[in-house]
Amino acid sequence: MDQEEDRNAVYREALQLHEQYHGKLEIRSKVPLETRRDLSRAYTPGVAEVCRAIQKDRNLAYRYTLKRNSVAIVTDGSAVLGLGNIGGYAAIPVMEGKAILFKKFAGIDAFPICFEDAHADFPDQVRNIAPVFGGINLEDIAAPRCFEIEEALQDIGIPVMHDDQHGTAITVLAALLNACRATKKQFEDLHIVVCGAGAAGYAITRLLRCIGYNPDVCQSVRDIVVCDTQGIIHRARKGLYSNKYKFILADETNRAGRSGTLSDAMEGADVFIGVSGPGVLTEEMVRRMNDQPIIFAMANPVPEIMPDAARRAGAALVGTGRSDYPNQINNALAFPGVFRGALDAFAARINDEMKVAAAHALANYIPHPTREHILPTILDREVTRAIAIAVKKAAIESGCSRDL
């Protein structure tokens, strides 16, 4: 069966599965409900006493309610998978799928919240539904609005993370740490090109600059150059000031002050990190890179360059977003453990220290990385545990945990 046939088979099976089960998640009671006494404990009149306790001390919601273990997966459907702005309704299957991954990999009770009106005040609406949730996973929201929304929600007292940004960034950072080990490159010597300045590209770039938070392990990379559809982002580029986030990228990257196209950026680069579109990286561009380059071509389903072509042009190690090639770089490796650790720490937010700790835990999960094996499979549930422990520890050490 060739790849297209297989893809079509998966599509058919997915429709069948969704029709058979009418969705993928269900709500279950954890408590007995068989007798009148059961009802009087779980509902009226007994529940009134629990309400009164929480009314006196709001933090008791963590002790007595689902808040301790619940995450809202919130989207407006403005940037779903590779499908674009398909809206809140069409986004439901993705959010529901993510909810069951949360349960499967992290034991977290996650529920999808799909906003119908993308023009409504997104942060205010999230803030208003926050009481029952212990965390908020923002999902599939278009850039640059996703940055503003996430920023606006950092003070609401529970962890809020846009997974398309940080889940991806954590996984890429882990992959890069292990790619260095597998290819015997020094992380701090790397010259990196990030292709794509949307949600993922922005967060990857910023997290790569944060790596110094754990100085025992490694230092920041030498330089990062970020490209978008107009080429290299640099301070003198026209129109930059209209997008605050591209201005931040220009300010924080490209120390050498390069300008030009992606092809120009690739000159002498050690690493290509693609979160852009299909086929934008040519073999010729790979040949302009330093010896034994690392290529992460994560556009989905068609990568920036196919692994065979990248290797033909000299790549030492190739990763993609796909499960049918070695080195799948998938944010599903990171988000369950990050939220598990944050919830376990009663963290008020997910800070950079926690993200870096997650990346190191994910990288260290593979004791001897090779060029064909830098990350675990997403089906390995132990990964979540390792990341959760590291994230909780980082939350405590960075003063972000709470004693509730």
Added chain:
Amino acid sequence: MDQEEDRNAVYREALQLHEQYHGKLEIRSKVPLETRRDLSRAYTPGVAEVCRAIQKDRNLAYRYTLKRNSVAIVTDGSAVLGLGNIGGYAAIPVMEGKAILFKKFAGIDAFPICFEDAHADFPDQVRNIAPVFGGINLEDIAAPRCFEIEEALQDIGIPVMHDDQHGTAITVLAALLNACRATKKQFEDLHIVVCGAGAAGYAITRLLRCIGYNPDVCQSVRDIVVCDTQGIIHRARKGLYSNKYKFILADETNRAGRSGTLSDAMEGADVFIGVSGPGVLTEEMVRRMNDQPIIFAMANPVPEIMPDAARRAGAALVGTGRSDYPNQINNALAFPGVFRGALDAFAARINDEMKVAAAHALANYIPHPTREHILPTILDREVTRAIAIAVKKAAIESGCSRDL
């Protein structure tokens, strides 16, 4: 053990239960998630095909997602149980309890949504989270705001019902139908006093006037007089125009144009329906009623009059909200079946025909009502099925169902 001791024991056990389980509901996957192929069907890449289908036809969300079977239980915590305005956090245990009742009695996947900010635009926020839900159960919202909110949400394309109003009204109507059978009274001859003009009192009064929708069974009652804390509601009463809903009550009830106190209202009444406060009905008032009166004293936990006192004063039949006396009148008898039927019919709303049908189904569930037994126990799951079938049928016959 006396009643207060028992109440305190229930409170202690409720706190223990909630602490032991950390809340009462959990999310579970309904689909297999063991292999890579499972993931590719339930999540990426297969889920993209499901998204595309829903993007083309929004109604396919009912086929492919949790929407087919999901209800949001939405509150701002402004009128919780007998606790008053305790806010969104302290309301969580009640909403979570209701969610597990939905699952237990109706197989519905219900999730609590507790708004933190009671001043936000409640209808807009509900409308905005509606995509993943097949229905909205409004809960514990103070009057008269609850009326405005429910009205504003009747056009959103899914059933929206404020249970404190209509769940209570349906159960009271069923109880009254069977109380008439048990006491050999004619429904259409009844002179009824409703004490309490909040959410429940308003809805009970309006549903009693709707009973004519099923003319085969019975006609409207002869007269209803509604009392609030200021006494009888009548058209000439001062200040009435400041509350639209009390004005509607004045306009639709009290044909004889009575005025005065609750005691004046009770003169010659056949039925007392109390949804007010403890002890407001005296034995002396009961003695002013017609022969063999029916008393529903539903204030909780302390009724308007204790059953023993009511019977001493001549009551033929007494119902309360409590499980420790005969004839418990509890809205948990109604809401699971009403939503089950509405979801099964893909109803766009819950109309009066469906509510009346639910009341008749609930009443008819007891083939031979007696003065000590007018309603089934809330632990009887078959009640839900009987109500759901009737509600679905009424939805179809009243043109409120959809073919999705």
